[in-house]
Amino acid sequence: MALMLVKFDLKKRVKLAQTVWFMYWFAVMAGVLVFSMGLFFKIELRKRSELMDNNESHFLPNLLILMGLIACGINAFGGKVCYDSLDPVKFAKWKPMLKNFLVFCVGFNALLFVTALLCFLMRIPLQFTLAEGLRNGMRFYKDTDTPGRCYMKRTLDQMQMDFRCCGNDNYRDWFEIQWVSNRYLDFSAKEVKDRIGSNVDGQYLMDGVPFSCCNPSSPRPCIQIQMTNNTAHYSYDHYTEELNVWSRGCSEALLSYYGGMLNTIGALVLLVTLLEIGVTIGLQYVDSSLSTLANPDDPESESEGWILEKTVKETFTDIMAKMKAMGKGSKVEEGGEAVATVS
Amino acid sequence: MAVGKLTFTKAEREKLAEVLWMLNWISVVTGAILLSLGVFLKVEIQKWQEVMSEHGIHYVPNTLITTGLAACCINFLGGKICLDCTDTNKFLRWKLVMMPYVICTFFFTSCVLMGALMCYIIRSQLEESLLLGLRNAMRYYKDTDTPGRCYLKKTLDLLQIQFQCCGNSGYRDWFQVQWISNRYLDMTSSLVVDRLRSNVEGRYLMDGVPFSCCSTLSPRPCIQYHISNTSAHFNYDQQSQQLNLWRRGCRQALMDHYTGIMQSIGLTVLLIWLFELLVLTGVRYLQTAMENVIRLGDPDSESDGWILENSLAETARSNFNIIKNLGKCYQVDDDDPNINVPTATTEQEVPSRQVQIPVTS
Numbered sequence: 282m283a284l285m286l287v288k289f290d291l292k293k294r295v296k297l298a299q300t301v302w303f304m305y306w307f308a309v310m311a312g313v314l315v316f317s318m319g320l321f322f323k324i325e326l327r328k329r330s331e332l333m334d335n336n337e338s339h340f341l342p343n344l345l346i347l348m349g350l351i352a353c354g355i356n357a358f359g360g361k362v363c364y365d366s367l368d369p370v371k372f373a374k375w376k377p378m379l380k381n382f383l384v385f386c387v388g389f390n391a392l393l394f395v396t397a398l399l400c401f402l403m404r405i406p407l408q409f410t411l412a413e414g415l416r417n418g419m420r421f422y423k424d425t426d427t428p429g430r431c432y433m434k435r436t437l438d439q440m441q442m443d444f445r446c447c448g449n450d451n452y453r454d455w456f457e458i459q460w461v462s463n464r465y466l467d468f469s470a471k472e473v474k475d476r477i478g479s480n481v482d483g484q485y486l487m488d489g490v491p492f493s494c495c496n497p498s499s500p501r502p503c504i505q506i507q508m509t510n511n512t513a514h515y516s517y518d519h520y521t522e523e524l525n526v527w528s529r530g531c532s533e534a535l536l537s538y539y540g541g542m543l544n545t546i547g548a549l550v551l552l553v554t555l556l557e558i559g560v561t562i563g564l565q566y567v568d569s570s571l572s573t574l575a576n577p578d579d580p581e582s583e584s585e586g587w588i589l590e591k592t593v594k595e596t597f598t599d600i601m602a603k604m605k606a607m608g609k610g611s612k613v614e615e616g617g618e619a620v621a622t623v624s
Numbered sequence: 625m626a627v628g629k630l631t632f633t634k635a636e637r638e639k640l641a642e643v644l645w646m647l648n649w650i651s652v653v654t655g656a657i658l659l660s661l662g663v664f665l666k667v668e669i670q671k672w673q674e675v676m677s678e679h680g681i682h683y684v685p686n687t688l689i690t691t692g693l694a695a696c697c698i699n700f701l702g703g704k705i706c707l708d709c710t711d712t713n714k715f716l717r718w719k720l721v722m723m724p725y726v727i728c729t730f731f732f733t734s735c736v737l738m739g740a741l742m743c744y745i746i747r748s749q750l751e752e753s754l755l756l757g758l759r760n761a762m763r764y765y766k767d768t769d770t771p772g773r774c775y776l777k778k779t780l781d782l783l784q785i786q787f788q789c790c791g792n793s794g795y796r797d798w799f800q801v802q803w804i805s806n807r808y809l810d811m812t813s814s815l816v817v818d819r820l821r822s823n824v825e826g827r828y829l830m831d832g833v834p835f836s837c838c839s840t841l842s843p844r845p846c847i848q849y850h851i852s853n854t855s856a857h858f859n860y861d862q863q864s865q866q867l868n869l870w871r872r873g874c875r876q877a878l879m880d881h882y883t884g885i886m887q888s889i890g891l892t893v894l895l896i897w898l899f900e901l902l903v904l905t906g907v908r909y910l911q912t913a914m915e916n917v918i919r920l921g922d923p924d925s926e927s928d929g930w931i932l933e934n935s936l937a938e939t940a941r942s943n944f945n946i947i948k949n950l951g952k953c954y955q956v957d958d959d960d961p962n963i964n965v966p967t968a969t970t971e972q973e974v975p976s977r978q979v980q981i982p983v984t985s
């Protein structure tokens with residue numbers, strides 16, 4: 282008993298071929314969409330690769346680009362086959378390779394589904410990469426004279442202003458590193474010597490943040506230095522002051538930005554997978570309906586179309602048997618009967 | 625002697641009508657482009673409305689929007705008329721409407737030209753508006769507790785960050801306004817009291833700027849306070865001073881931004897105007913050719929088409945006389961022999977203007 286058997290006459294076959302051809306053109310555009318999404322994500326990662334220590338994995342965008350290209354290719358081919366299926370002469374030349382093509386399509390659809398899942402899962406490694414990258418970035422903030430790191434200050438300042446965030450988890454991260462270069466510290470001053478002497482590594486630590494942490498929505502001019510000292514500023518309580526600097530951490534801000542992008546891409550790839558499954562089933566119907574013509578010489582005769590020739594269970598056992606036979610055939614054989622029974 | 629006289633055969637007339645039908649449809653698209661340009665400019669001006677002193681500059685995008693809508697409607701009608709002109713019988717339906725349509729299109733085309741020119745001449749008014757607007761914004765920067773002004777601080781900070789500029793003409797403008805509110809000044813401190821006493825109006829002035837003036841390109845952490853005092857900061861050399869804050873004034877930055885936008889829009893509108901002028905000329909030729917065919921009586925014959933029936937001077941004089949006589953309709957008729965002279969010439973003109981008088985009265 283075939284799976285999802287449908288009877289076809291000539292009119293129905295023509296309609297089916299036209300619909301599937303139309304769907305294939307949509308699928309080509311969907312392939313282009315997947316390709317461009319991969320490209321877009323790659324560019325976004327590249328833009329901020331400095332903040333990720335140039336360590337980020339480009340596996341997912343590369344995979345999306347590859348899948349997009351393959352999708353375009355096989356969908357264009359499938360569309361051509363559907364177009365030719367209306368003419369028995371032209372269809373005859375595609376007939377032999379159609380079965381293998383359909384198996385390849387099924388494999389491709391499975392891979393596309395795996396890609397969609399990967400999009401949703403990529404958030405996790407990205408989180409670690411961002412945390413590590415930002416921590417290092419902040420450490421190199423002051424090194425504007427070191428080649429290879431001289432633009433880190435500009436990148437971090439621009440990022441903190443664009444994403445409205447401060448520090449790694451919050452603004453206190455800036456209290457733990459020295460972000461003022463030694464070139465601009467007067468080592469003869471007592472205050473500087475005290476601060477440097479106050480910690481083990483000899484770093485100039487202070488309870489201040491760079492200007493890019495300042496929040497423009499604050500009603501008072503930005504307080505960047507001596508932030509924990511309430512007496513240093515008039516009418517200031519650092520426990521209740523919320524709008525002074527950005528309260529969100531940059532690692533959270535960047536993660537939500539990239540996470541949103543990944544979620545959108547993953548959802549779109551899932552939709553493309555559904556479309557691909559649809560066109561594969563359509564092509565299977567076209568193929569099966571054209572190979573079961575009641576009268577092979579009369580194009581107007583009736584035929585049947587299905588998804589699978591036998592039931593799912595029978596098809597599965599058939600495939601297992603074939604694979605076992607192929608496995609036996611590759612071993613050294615004493616007699617040719619085993620191979621003969623399979624073929 | 626007619627201006628721009630051309631002879632059209634029947635086939636040429638039909639071809640002209642077809643071409644004009646297509647051009648009218650393209651004009652509908654250009655009208656939509658004009659509309660979208662107007663909307664875009666309006667949105668851009670709206671974004672920084674708060675730092676502009678008056679709302680007068682809105683008439684430029686409003687003109688573009690109304691002209692764009694008018695373009696879509698007029699050219700849609702024109703397309704319909706031109707399609708009907710291929711057949712002489714259908715043209716009779718539009719006979720009376722054609723002349724007013726041509727006059728309307730002429731006025732509308734000059735509106736498009738005006739819109740294009742406005743984009744270029746608005747510059748000086750914009751500069752004036754920005755100068756006053758920015759000055760007021762800086763003065764009210766500290767008033768984050770006054771209703772109506774509480775978001776000026778945020779707007780000005782975001783402006784300076786986005787356009788990478790500081791102050792009106794430069795960062796020194798901030799030295800002349802009090803940008804720290806009295807709420808955050810300790811009036812008991814002698815330092816504050818000295819500063820307040822040091823000027824006539826009792827304002828807290830200092831050589832410092834808000835954080836949004838800080839340049840991201842500077843190699844050292846931003847120096848916002850005691851900017852003029854070189855000894856207040858360690859290793860404060862010339863290069864540090866140059867790169868520390870944004871050097872450009874916000875007025876200049878906004879002028880450059882808007883001038884760039886309006887020059888591109890002006891150029892596009894000029895090109896659209898040239899296209900509309902071409903369509904108008906074609907429609908005029910078609911109108912006169914079709915009218916002459918009807919006058920001759922034979923729909924298959926050749927006919928003349930022109931832009932103006934008589935020379936420019938004669939047309940101007942006759943139109944002027946018509947307008948004068950319209951005014952005279954309401955006056956008491958005197959037996960002044962001088963008045964008869966112009967009426968004699970209008971009587972001569974009447975036969976050739978027969979098609980038009982029912983329209984103008």
